[in-house]
Amino acid sequence: MAKSLRSKWKRKMRAEKRKKNAPKELARLKQALGLDKKGEAVMADVEEIATVVPAAKIKKQTDVEMGEGEGDGDEGKMDMDSKRNKATLLDENGQYPVWMNQRQAKKLKGKRMAKKGGQGKKKKKGISW
Template sequence: MAKSLRSKWKRKMRAEKRKKNEPKELARLKATLGHGGTGDISMKDVEQIATVVPVEKLKAKAVDVQMQGEEDVSTMDMDSKRKKKTQLDEHGQYPTWMNQRQMKKLKAKRKAKKGKPKTKKGLAW
């Protein structure tokens, strides 16, 4: 989708900016983690580089996710009403993620198969 000259230029410039800032970020990270070998790290230095989340919050979240995972296994709803070959559902609709080009290609393929007469297998005399 993003194939315009402007977007290509912006991507190129972002990549160059990343290259330029990479040594600074690495030095800053090493300085923060090392902090002169004393092991004293202030959270203000780390917050400039990364988001700091307390351990208790992460543990509580992990437990909640495990509990939800056990409950969701039995109630999982699959999109089984969609045909694998044509990608159409019971109403004749394509999935929302599919773009117009893909829809058109699948529709053309379906029409070509429908219109072509079947040939008999075997000898042709």
């Protein structure tokens, strides 16, 4: 759509405005981050606000925590849909999952009925000759 002369002109002017305002914006960002003249953040100020922990220590700690859960087996699993049949996707009440649309549900039901036998076939409406 946006191919008219007016939109092209506006796009061009926005690009020029971005070029013009880029140095001011960069200075504002540096000031907001509290960067020094050298371009490095003052860690003393950051440590007052938050606790600074090296990434390696955090990764090591999470690995140890994950290792403890292996004894139980299903500690990491979510058991929300544990009562759902994997083949038909039906739960104990015969309901499909909420994310499944009606078309998919109808298709699965058709397959289920065909496998069960000829019981699921509907009679065609109208006059049969």
